[in-house]
Amino acid sequence: xxxxxxxxxxxxxxxxxxxxxxxIPTNDNPEPIRRGLDLKGGTHLVMRVxxxxxxxxxxxxGAEMLKGQAKKSxxxxxxxxxxxxTTFIAALPADTPTTEYxxxxxxxxxxxxxxxxxxxxxxxxxxxxxxxxxxxxxIAHTVETIDNRVNALGVTEPYIATEGANRIVxxxxxxxxxxxxxxxxxxxxxxxxxxxxxxxxxxxxxxxTNVPANMKTEVDVLPGTREDALGRxxxxxxxxxxxxxPVTGTDLKNARVTKGQMGQPNVGFSWNPEGARKFGDLTGxxxxxxxxxxxxxxxVSAPVINSQINESGVIEGNFTPQQAADLALVLRSGSLxxxxxxxxxxxxxxxxxxxxxxxxxxxxxxxxxxxxLAVLLFYKGAGINAVLALLLNLVILLGMMALFHAxxxxxxxxGIILTLxxxxxxxxxxxxRIREELRDGKMVRAAIENGFSRAFGTIIDTHxxxxxxxxxLFQFGTGPxxxxxxxxxxxxxxxxxxAFFVSRVIFxxxxxxxxxxxxxxx
Amino acid sequence: xxxxxxxxxxxxxxxxxxxxxxVIFMLIGLAAYLKHGINWGIDFAGGATITLRFKDAVPMDxxxxxxxxxxxxxxxxAGDNAVLIRLPELSKxxxxxGQVVAKINNDLNPQxxxxxxxxxxxxxxxxxxxxxxxxxxxGSSPAARDYYKNIAQNIVTRRSELGVFTNMSQATSAxxxxxxIAGFLNDKCFLGAFxxxxxxxxxxxxxxxxxxxxxxxxxxxxLAMGVYLWLRFDLMFGASAIVCIIHDVLMSLAFLMMxxxxxxxxxxxxxxxxxxxxxxxxxxxxxxxxxxxxxxKTRMSLEExxxxxxxxxxxxxxxxxxxxxxxxxxxxxxxxxxxxxxxWILLIGVLAGTYSTVTIVPAVxxxxxxxTGRKHDLSGPVKGPVRVETKPPVVPPAQRKRKxx
Numbered sequence: 001x002x003x004x005x006x007x008x009x010x011x012x013x014x015x016x017x018x019x020x021x022x023x024i025p026t027n028d029n030p031e032p033i034r035r036g037l038d039l040k041g042g043t044h045l046v047m048r049v050x051x052x053x054x055x056x057x058x059x060x061x062g063a064e065m066l067k068g069q070a071k072k073s074x075x076x077x078x079x080x081x082x083x084x085x086t087t088f089i090a091a092l093p094a095d096t097p098t099t100e101y102x103x104x105x106x107x108x109x110x111x112x113x114x115x116x117x118x119x120x121x122x123x124x125x126x127x128x129x130x131x132x133x134x135x136x137x138x139i140a141h142t143v144e145t146i147d148n149r150v151n152a153l154g155v156t157e158p159y160i161a162t163e164g165a166n167r168i169v170x171x172x173x174x175x176x177x178x179x180x181x182x183x184x185x186x187x188x189x190x191x192x193x194x195x196x197x198x199x200x201x202x203x204x205x206x207x208x209t210n211v212p213a214n215m216k217t218e219v220d221v222l223p224g225t226r227e228d229a230l231g232r233x234x235x236x237x238x239x240x241x242x243x244x245x246p247v248t249g250t251d252l253k254n255a256r257v258t259k260g261q262m263g264q265p266n267v268g269f270s271w272n273p274e275g276a277r278k279f280g281d282l283t284g285x286x287x288x289x290x291x292x293x294x295x296x297x298x299x300v301s302a303p304v305i306n307s308q309i310n311e312s313g314v315i316e317g318n319f320t321p322q323q324a325a326d327l328a329l330v331l332r333s334g335s336l337x338x339x340x341x342x343x344x345x346x347x348x349x350x351x352x353x354x355x356x357x358x359x360x361x362x363x364x365x366x367x368x369x370x371x372x373l374a375v376l377l378f379y380k381g382a383g384i385n386a387v388l389a390l391l392l393n394l395v396i397l398l399g400m401m402a403l404f405h406a407x408x409x410x411x412x413x414x415g416i417i418l419t420l421x422x423x424x425x426x427x428x429x430x431x432x433r434i435r436e437e438l439r440d441g442k443m444v445r446a447a448i449e450n451g452f453s454r455a456f457g458t459i460i461d462t463h464x465x466x467x468x469x470x471x472x473l474f475q476f477g478t479g480p481x482x483x484x485x486x487x488x489x490x491x492x493x494x495x496x497x498x499a500f501f502v503s504r505v506i507f508x509x510x511x512x513x514x515x516x517x518x519x520x521x522x
Numbered sequence: 523x524x525x526x527x528x529x530x531x532x533x534x535x536x537x538x539x540x541x542x543x544x545v546i547f548m549l550i551g552l553a554a555y556l557k558h559g560i561n562w563g564i565d566f567a568g569g570a571t572i573t574l575r576f577k578d579a580v581p582m583d584x585x586x587x588x589x590x591x592x593x594x595x596x597x598x599x600a601g602d603n604a605v606l607i608r609l610p611e612l613s614k615x616x617x618x619x620g621q622v623v624a625k626i627n628n629d630l631n632p633q634x635x636x637x638x639x640x641x642x643x644x645x646x647x648x649x650x651x652x653x654x655x656x657x658x659x660x661g662s663s664p665a666a667r668d669y670y671k672n673i674a675q676n677i678v679t680r681r682s683e684l685g686v687f688t689n690m691s692q693a694t695s696a697x698x699x700x701x702x703i704a705g706f707l708n709d710k711c712f713l714g715a716f717x718x719x720x721x722x723x724x725x726x727x728x729x730x731x732x733x734x735x736x737x738x739x740x741x742x743x744x745l746a747m748g749v750y751l752w753l754r755f756d757l758m759f760g761a762s763a764i765v766c767i768i769h770d771v772l773m774s775l776a777f778l779m780m781x782x783x784x785x786x787x788x789x790x791x792x793x794x795x796x797x798x799x800x801x802x803x804x805x806x807x808x809x810x811x812x813x814x815x816x817x818x819k820t821r822m823s824l825e826e827x828x829x830x831x832x833x834x835x836x837x838x839x840x841x842x843x844x845x846x847x848x849x850x851x852x853x854x855x856x857x858x859x860x861x862x863x864x865x866w867i868l869l870i871g872v873l874a875g876t877y878s879t880v881t882i883v884p885a886v887x888x889x890x891x892x893x894t895g896r897k898h899d900l901s902g903p904v905k906g907p908v909r910v911e912t913k914p915p916v917v918p919p920a921q922r923k924r925k926x927x
Contacts, residue, residue: 038860041682046728048615153646175644176644176645176646176678177643177644177645177646177647178620178721179620179623179624180646180647182617182620321650321654322647322650325650341615341616342615342616342617342723342725343615343724343725343727343728344723344724344725344728345617345619345620345721345722345723346720346721346722346723347619347718347720347721347722348719348720349573349682349717349718349719349720350678350679350682351575351681351682351683351684351685351686351717351719352573352719352720353682354682354683355858356858356860358858359856359857359858360857360858360860360861362856363852363853363855363856363857363858363861364852364853366852366856367848367849367850367851367852367853368849370848370849370852371845371848371849374844374845374848375845378841410860410861411788411791411861411864413861414853414857414861414864414865414868417849417853418795418799418846418849418850418868420849421842421845421846421849422799422802422846424842424845425802425838425842425845428838428841428842428845429806429838432835432837432838432841435524436834439527439528454813457809458805458806458809458810461754461805461806461809462802462805462806464750465747465750465751465798465801465802465805466798466799466802467798468743468746468747468750468798469743469747469794469795469797469798469799470798471743472739472742472743472746472794473739473743473791473794473795475739476735476736476738476739477735477739477787477790477791481787481788481790481791484791488795
């Protein structure tokens with residue numbers, strides 16, 4: 001064997017060993033080739049983040065900030081009105097200089113463009129750059145929160161990514177209780193503590209009857225659960241709660257399930273220092289008043305404050321153990337900055353995945369064996385060459401998939417087997433050329449040389465056309481189809497390598513120039 | 523083994539029969555389309571599908587009464603007691619399938635009991651139940667939880683193997699289940715009517731987006747292919763390649779219409795593969811035509827050039843298509859329901875691609891040649907570095923041989 005040929009053989013063996021090693025499962029990486037959800041079961045979700053929620057909240061907070069600062073500066077408090085998601089208008093009291101308010105706007109509301117309306121009111125519009133940044137942050141924060149929740153649920157290898165402007169794709173392998181997981185993901189978990197005015201009533205109107213006249217416009221009516229004498233849920237009742245939200249769940253340090261006196265599950269929580277200060281102020285100043293614990297605009301419970309509470313508290317609310325555990329989980333993982341809408345959901349139960357993989361693998365193995373037999377039948381000795389190239393192609397393909405962390409899906413299995421069909425095509429093109437050359441009376445070595453060089457251009461052309469269609473598959477496909485396109489692309493590159501380089505080297509080893517071979521099995 | 527050695531088939535002569543056959547095939551497909559339209563899958567139409575496997579015979583009447591708008595069909599073999607429920611699109615975006623599953627669960631399973639339905643619920647709920655009751659006295663440490671989680675996983679795996687539990691002993695014989703746990707399961711769990719195999723919801727927006735993307739993908743990749751071949755060869759070949767691709771895609775679609783198959787994302791993947799793969803035969807044949815032209819010694823009409831190249835590449839065409847067909851037949855026979863239609867469409871596309879290379883492509887190329895003054899009837903070497911002789915490039919029309927066919 002010449003030096004050049006020896007090097008080529010070494011390269012091929014190195015490629016073989018390298019890619020084979022990538023496929024071997026280790027402790028760190030028990031599943032080198034990730035199976036898609038269609039093969040192992042699980043849930044695929046596409047959700048839209050309603051970023052408008054966060055923008056609206058920002059606008060509302062701007063209005064609150066203006067009022068709060070006006071109060072601090074002993075100015076008359078302006079009446080504010082939100083016009084749309086990004087804009088609010090503050091009607092200024094007639095006897096106050098507007099410059100005072102403009103100063104507040106300049107100092108505290110930098111993210112708004114301020115202008116005067118024809119009526120002389122101040123209009124605050126969220127700056128476009130600020131809005132874009134806010135939307136981006138909202139998406140990022142949502143992804144992070146979902147990630148926290150999914151991890152807390154113990155889902156192994158979840159995949160969470162943004163898609164397009166405001167969509168999130170969530171893949172949860174092995175989840176077999178999709179309803180619960182979806183609930184946990186979608187709960188916005190916005191926890192608020194708000195003071196109750198008057199007494200709860202059985203209708204929204206009844207709840208308003210005892211609210212002091214000057215507070216009527218300062219409250220929201222929210223639904224809650226009515227409890228009977230034994231503390232069991234018994235219908236709905238309504239609470240009039242103040243619009244101002246002195247404390248929210250953002251300052252929570254921790255939340256966990258605790259047991260009440262009767263052994264019923266509650267959710268205990270503790271504050272970070274900032275939260276403890278705010279909560280201490282709120283409870284200290286409002287002893288003997290009702291404090292509503294509001295979760296996602298529903299009153300979970302509304303206990304009477306008996307004493308000042310600083311560090312921690314308990315939410316009691318007729319929870320089942322599961323509900324209490326799930327609530328503690330979402331509170332710990334933080335609230336979502338915006339609500340989510342399910343656009344697409346696909347759940348494959350584990351049984352279906354198992355059936356699919358069994359049938360897919362069986363069909364592929366049978367197809368592969370049939371392919372090998374056909375090649376051996378047609379090309380005899382050279383057929384062995386083609387089969388070796390094919391096997392190496394398979395190793396490269398699977399190894400590359402492991403290295404790229406590509407996902408193997410059911411159409412992906414079909415893609416692999418089809419790629420092998422195309423790899424065979426390259427060999428067929430070369431072999432047919434060699435046969436022609438031999439029929440024309442060429443010597444074995446010359447026939448091999450010419451066969452490879454003449455088939456080269458054709459093979460490049462056939463691969464290019466398929467690469468073009470694979471790129472379009474990748475560009476326009478989603479989920480499993482993308483995986484399929486990746487498989488196809490990798491396979492195409494592998495097949496150029498095996499058909500030209502590997503196959504050639506095998507022939508060079510089998511029919512060495514110095515032996516002057518006269519017979520060729522093809 | 524060698525086939526088609528020095529074959530001299532006059533492919534060009536058959537082209538009119540072939541075109542007629544293709545047109546008839548497509549017309550049958552068109553008739554099928556006019557009869558029942560396109561059976562859009564939920565990927566494109568939106569809506570929901572749910573696959574359920576029942577413990578006993580499928581309560582078809584109950585399901586039909588519950589879900590008036592749904593189409594309900596048997597899934598898999600008759601003895602599997604499985605159904606595929608297809609629900610039409612809802613105009614609003616919501617977790618449609620999940621709500622319907624909850625409704626079916628409500629109707630078919632007793633909701634008054636506090637027992638856990640281990641045909642319906644997954645390992646999380648079962649783990650929760652076992653860990654809180656702690657029948658084996660393992661305490662409340664994380665290790666104890668893992669112990670029960672492992673057992674719950676084994677029970678769910680057993681259910682996956684069976685599809686659905688038909689009696690409690692199947693669950694209690696899962697690995698790791700102790701006598702106490704078995705007793706506990708018998709006491710606190712029951713077997714509900716069904717196991718949920720699959721549920722999918724596609725909202726209207728997503729369906730619309732996917733439809734757009736699919737159409738663009740097929741159209742753009744076809745055009746890109748034509749442009750590549752135009753640059754690589756010439757305009758006549760580029761144009762006939764595009765016609766060939768459209769032909770192959772239409773033949774596959776006609777077949778899909780005839781079997782009234784579901785037009786899903788997988789079908790689009792199959793069509794794109796056909797676009798990329800079926801053109802290969804044509805590329806190989808063109809390459810041969812071009813190569814032959816370079817070493818041309820005598821005058822040769824386009825018909826003769828095409829026939830020569832097709833015969834020279836015939837055994838390669840048959841071998842390659844044959845290998846792929848072998849694989850696809852294996853996928854069709856053994857690959858299971860999910861890839862069945864995908865494999866069928868690919869098979870038709872590959873067969874159509876092979877056949878169109880030797881029929882449709884020459885038909886288009888010859889027609890093009892006739893319309894453009896037979897520039898492609900060559901009389902000597904035209905391309906390549908070596909020019910051996912120079913003769914007038916265009917043969918006067920009067921001297922033309924009668925066309926074949």
